[in-house]
Amino acid sequence: MKRYLLVLFLGLTTFLQAQNTITGKVTDTKNNPLIGVVVYATEAHKSAKTNENGIYTLTELPNGEETLVFSYVGFAVQNKKIQKVQNTQTLDIVMDEKAFQMDEVIVSTPFSKLQSQNVMKVDRESVKSMQEKGSATLIEGLATIPGVSQVSTGTSIGKPVIRGLSGNRVLVYTQGIRLENQQFGDEHGLGLNDAGVENVEVIKGPASLLYGSDALGGVLFFNPEKFALANTFQGDFGQRMFSNTLGSNTTLGLKASTDNWKYLIRGAYTTQSDYKIPDGDRVTNTRFQEMDFKAGIGYSNAKFSSVFRYNYNNLDLGIPEDGIADQTTTKKTAFPKQGVSNNLFSLNNTLFFSNSKLDVNLGFIQNDRSEFEDSDVAVLHMVLNTFDYNVKYYLPKIGKVEAIVGVQGMSQNNKNLGEEYLIPNATTNDFGIFATGIYGWGSNSVQAGIRFDNRHLVSDEHGIAAEEGYFESLDKKYDSFNASLGYKTDFAKDLTFRLNAATGFRAPNLAELSSNGVHEGTFRYEIGNSNLKTEQNLQTDLDLEYKSTHFEFSVSGFYNHINDYIYSSPSGVEIDGFKVYDYIQNNASLYGGEAALHIHPHPLDWLHIETSFETVTGKLQDGGYLPQIPANNWDNTIKTDFKIGKWLEDSFATLNVSTTLSQKKISGFDIPSDGYTLLNMGFGGKVNLGKTTFDVNLNGNNLLNKTYIPHLSRLATSGIPNLGRNFVLGVAFKF
The missing domain is CATH 2.60.40.1120 (Carboxypeptidase-like, regulatory domain)
Structure with a gap:
């Protein structure tokens, strides 16, 4: 045999x-x-x-x-x-x-078009450029992209926000599969390390046509690092040091490839002490430690390509409940704390035919989340297992028409192993079927698509009826049809216009359906609503973009109407001294946009002047504002490129002034926030010492040691500011 x-x-x-x-x-x-x-x-x-x-x-x-x-x-x-x-x-x-990097291939949207050919506007940012800004974590780097911000708890926990929407309304893809890690929780961060990630693509707006439920607000699509060049072996080492938290980040990667086979392995370790605020005090138990391991193996030839990747991420996170208390620089977390580990497996396959191809992407994620109150015995322990599949067939071209048909879905199981239950044991199954096509002529393109999705959620009964922690059993089905239509044209040379309209949806999550108790870290009693309906939205985007050798300008505007928007609202009663919040629904709308300008004047080829502005407003239909809407931001950067002899090449120096305006349009449990301006500087380049070459960058963030509280900080209710002055030194070399 x-x-x-x-x-x-x-x-x-x-x-x-x-x-x-x-x-x-x-x-x-x-x-x-x-x-x-x-x-x-x-x-x-x-x-x-x-x-x-x-x-x-x-x-x-x-x-x-x-x-x-x-x-x-x-x-x-x-x-x-x-x-x-x-x-x-x-x-x-x-x-x-x-002068500029003019064009890039976009992976997160259909057909893998160049950005100049893409009907949807997608922002793309490399991890290297985010690190050059002095970002300590991946989510902190994402928040530098116009239209993207974060809900943060100190430096350790951050959740992405796209144009005012976050949590289960923003879908995260990594290694070609959706990341599932109990996104509903306020203290459940991104759970990704920037080591081994090449860049991120940001879709600002509903992407349910491509990705199903939870892509109502947008998608973060992380592209992993490429394998080594054919018939080569290479390694790299990187080290970053952070003055404010006395922290460090270390990464080591090895790669090898033949003509057909390719391999890689990477490890990273991060450790941070409690962060220091401008008056010199440290915020107790904001320390954390993170271990990350990635590996991959691939095979490709003219008819077939297959890549298997594995990522293990382990987080030991302190939960800051006492504010400014014990002053220490230890990196060992104290109670209460979280322990979170992710095991992520992905298998990405492509079969090439003479005039078409088939993509089959499979993934499995195990998210193991524990919370420790005052001992090493977890009072809260949840394990979420998710199997994800995405099959797309790229049909043969018919004239100038390209089309894709596909099926996509997941099977998910949540299990509680601790004595406390935040959400019940449950099983969720998603299935979606979709088709999309694009027709191009000259500089014009029209893209359209349609999709049907079904979600079936079944949860177990738990606890004693009428008491805190009781969950009734649920058996819910949610269906949704969605469509998108977009048009792109060039008004003139280098001047591109895009207009897109798309619907999206989100089925209510387990916390919204089932909550019955004091929510962790928020000091409020939340009561779920099993009768919640699916959120459904329609968003219209308009984008105008001009790109030439020495000048770039773009302006994007959006209007997003959401039917049956789900949010928590105070009921006016208390249970055991805690204010009760109910999950209710109301129609809502969000609108705003981003504008950016980049000048690279000739003949001053060493000079870059960049400025951007972002704004979003969220309102309920029957009056009032949506909670957790980021404040408007105006960001300005002057960058110079230079070279000093043969020992310092590809060098840069930056001066950044970032102004965040006050946010007084608040709702729910939000509190108003004041505006502030931060001064940041950076310097970096490639250093050549004999036969040794390495990259170095030095950043100074919040150089004026400004005391400020971001509107979306979860420590704002306690009046705790963000970290003060911070210097970041990074060194990386290849061998």
Whole structure:
């Protein structure tokens, strides 16, 4: 039997092999060959580097379309789409010295278009650029993107907010699968480490057509780091130090690839003490420790690509309940605290046919969450297991029409192992079916899609009726039809206009349906409502974008109407001294937008002037404002590029002034917040000492040691400010 299986495997392997090759020469505008240009084939997930003559070669590429990305330090990234890869083709490239990075391939939206061709506006930010701003955590870096903010508890816990929506209204994707980690909880952070993450794509607006329930407010799509170039081995080491928290972050990664096989492994460790506020005191028990491990293995040829990735993340988080009490610089967490571990497995497969392809993405996540009050015995212990699948078939092109059909869903089980129950034991099953297509002519594109989803939620009865902690059994089904329609055109050269309208939905979560007790960290008694209906929204987005060699400008506006918006509201009564909050529904609307300007004046090629403004307002239909709406922000940066001899290259210096306005439009348990301005500076570059090369950056954040309280800080009710002056030193090198 083994012999027959071996013959079958060898036969299949032979069938999957092909000889499609693309080769060419890469030069600068003076016809000088460029050595070391990275060439990446996005469909095949294969890469190569130019040799001493500027020549590159990519072999065993799939039939059909392929996009090649050419990147080289100091030059503008180039993207070239090849409509039909067959046999051996030659593609020579001339690269220009860059002013801006002009275009990027967007993965989170259908068809993996270049941003200039994409019907939806998507913001993309690299982890490296976020770290260069001095961000201590991944969520802190995300909050620097216009339209994105965070609900925070000190430096350790942060939840993303997109245009005023958060929690289960924002879907997070990592390694190609949805991240499920009990997002309903105020003290349940993102649970992702930036080590091994290349960049993040942000969809601001309903993306239920692509991702189903919980993508009502938007999607954060984290792209993992690429594997090593073919037939190479490489390693890297990075170290960051934080003065305010006396903290450190260390990461080490190793990669190796052959023509077909690729491997990677990465570890990271972060430890932070209690953060210090401007008056010199430390906020007790905001310390945390995080361990992260990632591994991956992939195989690809002309007919098949498969990538398996694994991520283990472990968090030991202090919960700050006493405010400013014991003063210590220890990194060992005190009680109360959380212990959170995530095991994430993903398998991403692509089958290439002559004129079409099939994507099959499978994932499994185990989120193990414990809370310890005064001993090492967890009083709250929840285990959430989620199996996720996403199957998409890219149909053969018919003229200028591209189309995708697919099925998507998940099977989820929540189990309580502690004596306290925050939500009941439950099983949730999602199933969705969708179709989307795009038609392009000239500089115009129209994209449309439709989708149907079903969610079936069953929960167990628990506790004694009429007492705190009692949950009745539930058996709920939620259905939703959604559609999207978008149009993109170029009004003139470099001037792009986009108009999108899309519906989205969100089924109520277990906390909203079942809560019956004092909610952790909020000191209020919450009562769920088993009769809650599905939230349904319609959002219209308008985007105007101009990009040229030395000038960029964009303005985006949105109006988002949500039927049956779910929120907690004080009932006017108390139980055991705690105010009672009920989950109720009301129609709501959110509106606002972002504007950004980037000037790179000629002939001052070393100078960048950037400014951006973001605003959002959320209102209930019958009067009043929505809770937890971020304050308006105006951000200004001056950046200079420079070089000092041969020992300091690709260097930069930045001066940033970030002004957050006051937020007086409040509701529910919010409190008004004052405005503030922060001054930040940064410096970095590539240092060459003999044969040793490494990257270094130094940041000073809140240099004036300003005392401020962000509107979305969960410590605001106690009057506790955010951290004071903080210096961040980072060093990274490859070997």
